[in-house]
Amino acid sequence: MADDASRAAGRWIEPDRRPITDPVLGFFDESGWSLTEVRALAEAGAVLDRPRWSELGASGHFLPAGGEQSLARSAVVAEEFGRALGQGPFVESVVVQLALSQLGSESHRTKVGPDIVAGRQLATWAASSIPGYWGSGSDVQAESSPAGFVLNGSLPMVLDAGAVDWILMSARDGAGVSQFLIPTGQPGLRLDRLDSLDITRAFYTVTLTNVEVPVTSLVGARAVGTDGVARQVRTALVLATAMTTGSMGHIFDVALQYAKDRTAFGRPIGSFQAIKHLLVDASLKLETSRAMCDAAAQAVDEETPDADEIVSMAKAYVADAGVDVAHAVWQSLGGISYMWENDFHLFLRRITTDAALFGTAQWHNERICELHSLAAQPTGEQS
Amino acid sequence: MTETAAPASISVEQFRAQARAWLEANLERRTDALKRTRGLVHRTVEDIAEQRALQALVHRGGYAGITWPVEYGGRGLTRAHELAYLDEAKDFITPDLGIAGVVTLAVIAQTALRHASEDFKQRHLGPILAGEELWAEFLSDPSAGSDLAGVTTTAVREGDHWVLNGSKVWSSGAYYADFGLCLARTDWDVPKHKGLTWFAVGTALPGVTVEPLTEITGDAEFCREEFHDVVIADSERIGGVGEGWAVAQSVLQYEREASSGGLTSVLTLTGPGPLAPDLVEMARRTGRTGDPHTRQLIATSHTGDFAVRALGARLARLMLAGHPAGPAIISYSKLAVGLMEPERAKKAMHVGGAAALAWEPGDRDALTFSLGYLNSRVTAIAGGTNEIQRNALGERVLGLPREPSFDRGKTFRQVQDAGQNWAGDS
Ligand SMILES: Cc1cc2nc3c(=O)[nH]c(=O)nc-3n(C[C@H](O)[C@H](O)[C@H](O)COP(=O)(O)OP(=O)(O)OC[C@H]3O[C@@H](n4cnc5c(N)ncnc54)[C@H](O)[C@@H]3O)c2cc1C
Numbered sequence: 005m006a007d008d009a010s011r012a013a014g015r016w017i018e019p020d021r022r023p024i025t026d027p028v029l030g031f032f033d034e035s036g037w038s039l040t041e042v043r044a045l046a047e048a049g050a051v052l053d054r055p056r057w058s059e060l061g062a063s064g065h066f067l068p069a070g071g072e073q074s075l076a077r078s079a080v081v082a083e084e085f086g087r088a089l090g091q092g093p094f095v096e097s098v099v100v101q102l103a104l105s106q107l108g109s110e111s112h113r114t115k116v117g118p119d120i121v122a123g124r125q126l127a128t129w130a131a132s133s134i135p136g137y138w139g140s141g142s143d144v145q146a147e148s149s150p151a152g153f154v155l156n157g158s159l160p161m162v163l164d165a166g167a168v169d170w171i172l173m174s175a176r177d178g179a180g181v182s183q184f185l186i187p188t189g190q191p192g193l194r195l196d197r198l199d200s201l202d203i204t205r206a207f208y209t210v211t212l213t214n215v216e217v218p219v220t221s222l223v224g225a226r227a228v229g230t231d232g233v234a235r236q237v238r239t240a241l242v243l244a245t246a247m248t249t250g251s252m253g254h255i256f257d258v259a260l261q262y263a264k265d266r267t268a269f270g271r272p273i274g275s276f277q278a279i280k281h282l283l284v285d286a287s288l289k290l291e292t293s294r295a296m297c298d299a300a301a302q303a304v305d306e307e308t309p310d311a312d313e314i315v316s317m318a319k320a321y322v323a324d325a326g327v328d329v330a331h332a333v334w335q336s337l338g339g340i341s342y343m344w345e346n347d348f349h350l351f352l353r354r355i356t357t358d359a360a361l362f363g364t365a366q367w368h369n370e371r372i373c374e375l376h377s378l379a380a381q382p383t384g385e386q387s
Numbered sequence: 388m389t390e391t392a393a394p395a396s397i398s399v400e401q402f403r404a405q406a407r408a409w410l411e412a413n414l415e416r417r418t419d420a421l422k423r424t425r426g427l428v429h430r431t432v433e434d435i436a437e438q439r440a441l442q443a444l445v446h447r448g449g450y451a452g453i454t455w456p457v458e459y460g461g462r463g464l465t466r467a468h469e470l471a472y473l474d475e476a477k478d479f480i481t482p483d484l485g486i487a488g489v490v491t492l493a494v495i496a497q498t499a500l501r502h503a504s505e506d507f508k509q510r511h512l513g514p515i516l517a518g519e520e521l522w523a524e525f526l527s528d529p530s531a532g533s534d535l536a537g538v539t540t541t542a543v544r545e546g547d548h549w550v551l552n553g554s555k556v557w558s559s560g561a562y563y564a565d566f567g568l569c570l571a572r573t574d575w576d577v578p579k580h581k582g583l584t585w586f587a588v589g590t591a592l593p594g595v596t597v598e599p600l601t602e603i604t605g606d607a608e609f610c611r612e613e614f615h616d617v618v619i620a621d622s623e624r625i626g627g628v629g630e631g632w633a634v635a636q637s638v639l640q641y642e643r644e645a646s647s648g649g650l651t652s653v654l655t656l657t658g659p660g661p662l663a664p665d666l667v668e669m670a671r672r673t674g675r676t677g678d679p680h681t682r683q684l685i686a687t688s689h690t691g692d693f694a695v696r697a698l699g700a701r702l703a704r705l706m707l708a709g710h711p712a713g714p715a716i717i718s719y720s721k722l723a724v725g726l727m728e729p730e731r732a733k734k735a736m737h738v739g740g741a742a743a744l745a746w747e748p749g750d751r752d753a754l755t756f757s758l759g760y761l762n763s764r765v766t767a768i769a770g771g772t773n774e775i776q777r778n779a780l781g782e783r784v785l786g787l788p789r790e791p792s793f794d795r796g797k798t799f800r801q802v803q804d805a806g807q808n809w810a811g812d813s
Binding site for chain 1: 705788
């Protein structure tokens with residue numbers, strides 16, 4: 005697979021996106037953050053490269069400060085991040101920063117937040133901790149204590165938890181659901197690295213055993229509830245979805261080029277309808293995925309009443325389309341797709357994992373029905 | 388031609404206000420919600436006559452051909468003016484001239500504006516706007532549909548007129564149309580794309596017969612035409628002799644645009660709206676609204692409906708932004724609909740279960756639901772099949788290599804022989 009020096013070469017990027025994509029692509033090129041590097045890091049265990057992440061933050065092109073920037077703009081960055089198979093808690097950092105700037109204390113807003121944006125401090129978000137979300141079934145319990153709160157529970161699949169300084173999580177007590185920003189060095193907090201299908205990322209189980217946290221670790225009011233994190237949820241879904249479309253876009257382009265170059269039976273394989281039509285259908289799904297991302301980002305930015313629904317539609321659509329596109333590419337690459345040295349499998353692993361992170365298609369489909377209050381009828385009501 | 392001659396400089400908002408007042412004064416408000424499902428579409432000639440009168444009323448009001456040049460009976464205004472009118476008019480009962488009406492305005496008139504002679508435009512475009520002329524598309528021959536350039540219906544020149552022989556098939560709405568836009572072969576001894584020419588064929592001309600064909604729904608909406616020594620004036624020709632293939636590209640492009648709802652009308656994406664109303668209604672009937680599988684089918688159908696519109700909005704934006712493949716990307720919209728509709732219809736049948744298969748006589752809702760299933764592949768076949776869209780997208784948008792071709796460098800006569808005596812290569 006050709007490495008990605010001058011990533012924009014041969015790609016048509018919408019002119020109004022260039023002011024956003026150019027600096028991002030420039031950063032990848034200048035800092036040498038190539039697929040070769042991604043692979044090297046993956047083969048070495050995918051533990052987050054802190055100096056690199058700091059450079060990324062310091063560049064100022066990736067993480068919006070103070071939640072000021074439109075989500076549509078962040079989504080363009082996310083797409084490029086996914087295209088480059090970027091490693092690190094990108095979506096999570098944006099969400100943490102959003103939470104701190106929107107709900108956080110003075111110190112959250114003026115110290116921790118800016119440190120995260122600038123790459124001096126690293127943070128992740130345990131999205132699975134929001135009760136009732138994603139079907140994760142996890143629940144951290146909080147109890148009031150003289151010093152603040154005591155937290156107990158376990159959270160599956162938290163990205164980069166072992167390499168960051170802070171974890172943002174939700175926890176429930178008798179009063180309701182609250183959010184906490186907890187330093188990873190806190191006693192009682194255990195971080196166990198998981199093996200994973202996606203070898204480009206590092207997931208951890210986070211276990212909390214009598215973790216004592218002060219009142220100042222609350223982000224937002226006590227019992228801020230799941231509505232309080234609604235904006236975080238929307239942001240995460242749009243960015244995660246945009247990242248997936250970026251990954252889809254890259255491997256699709258690889259397969260398209262291969263279909264033009266590889267010959268069989270005296271013809272380029274792309275002249276066979278079986279391959280041509282497979283790739284056209286994949287590109288239709290890719291274009292539709294991008295359209296759904298655009299629509300979702302716009303709905304969130306404009307705070308339309310159906311924003312939650314459109315965001316779930318986008319996530320559900322792209323979850324399935326991503327896996328379909330990956331498989332179409334897989335088939336059209338033939339034998340080379342099975343070689344470890346080919347980058348295809350890195351994308352396959354990533355896209356398949358993305359499909360389930362922040363809720364599977366099935367979970368979001370059910371959410372769409374609930375948002376429309378589609379209720380089961382009492383028996384006997386049917387005509 | 389219009390009662391109120393609008394100054395060319397009228398602002399969109401002024402125009403909108405005028406339109407609103409005119410609509411209130413002249414048209415009836417719509418009381419029923421527009422149904423999504425395509426049921427029986429057969430139209431009686433009497434019903435069409437009423438709609439023609441309504442079209443004439445709209446035209447006299449100055450709201451037909453809003454973007455058309457003034458010299459052909461239009462208003463010469465912008466697309467934004469037209470969108471404002473359409474927005475105001477959506478709550479009123481506007482003329483419904485059936486499929487032929489859509490084809491006439493969105494495909495035929497556009498093609499004529501672009502390719503026909505001045506005299507032709509003067510003769511036909513005004514009557515089209517006034518509802519006096521309805522047209523059908525005489526494209527497909529019984530022997531050539533996807534391979535449009537392979538038509539064998541033939542026109543032979545005799546002095547200042549042409550003599551047409553052959554037949555056309557599946558022409559939607561032709562039984563109430565006044566004209567057909569007809570593709571004919573005018574030379575068999577040149578390569579197949581070079582010997583084609585377009586004509587306006589009056590359906591009332593001597594030698595033309597139009598016969599409705601019964602469709603799989605039991606409806607009879609599309610037709611078969613036979614032409615026996617039909618005499619057509621040369622002034623009814625559209626585009627140059629033997630230059631029909633270039634004109635055909637316009638016809639096909641306008642058709643794709645029409646079947647994807649028109650490009651600029653989708654620029655502003657509206658929200659998803661109510662949850663798949665036809666499916667929810669059916670799930671209520673069958674008591675399945677709580678069934679997890681049914682809920683998945685409902686949600687994915689609803690998302691599919693929205694996704695098609697979101698894609699349309701994106702494609703419109705990409706075209707305006709100068710996408711390198713240009714208008715060819717519109718085939719994505721056509722293919723999206725052609726793939727989504729049959730999938731959605733299959734899901735609908737799962738939601739309906741037995742209730743979509745058998746019902747009490749007279750249950751219109753159940754009938755319409757099942758007709759939705761039978762109609763679901765119209766978009767996958769008519770106006771260029773999914774496969775033809777895929778070929779176009781693969782080659783013109785993705786730049787994939789063409790397939791080997793077996794009709795190049797041969798005259799059409801030789802192509803016909805070779806196809807009949809196929810041996811696997813040539
Ligand atoms: C409801 C309806 C309304 C219609 N209205 C009109 C109308 O108003 N006017 C009019 O002129 N026509 C009309 N048509 C005809 C329509 O345009 C044709 O049916 C269509 O273009 C396909 O042509 P065909 O039926 O000859 O199929 P064929 O061309 O015989 O195709 C049969 C199958 O072969 C596939 N195939 C053909 N060529 C290729 C290829 N190169 N590569 C891959 N696969 C290929 C097709 O995709 C299809 O699956 C209508 C059809 C329907 C169903």
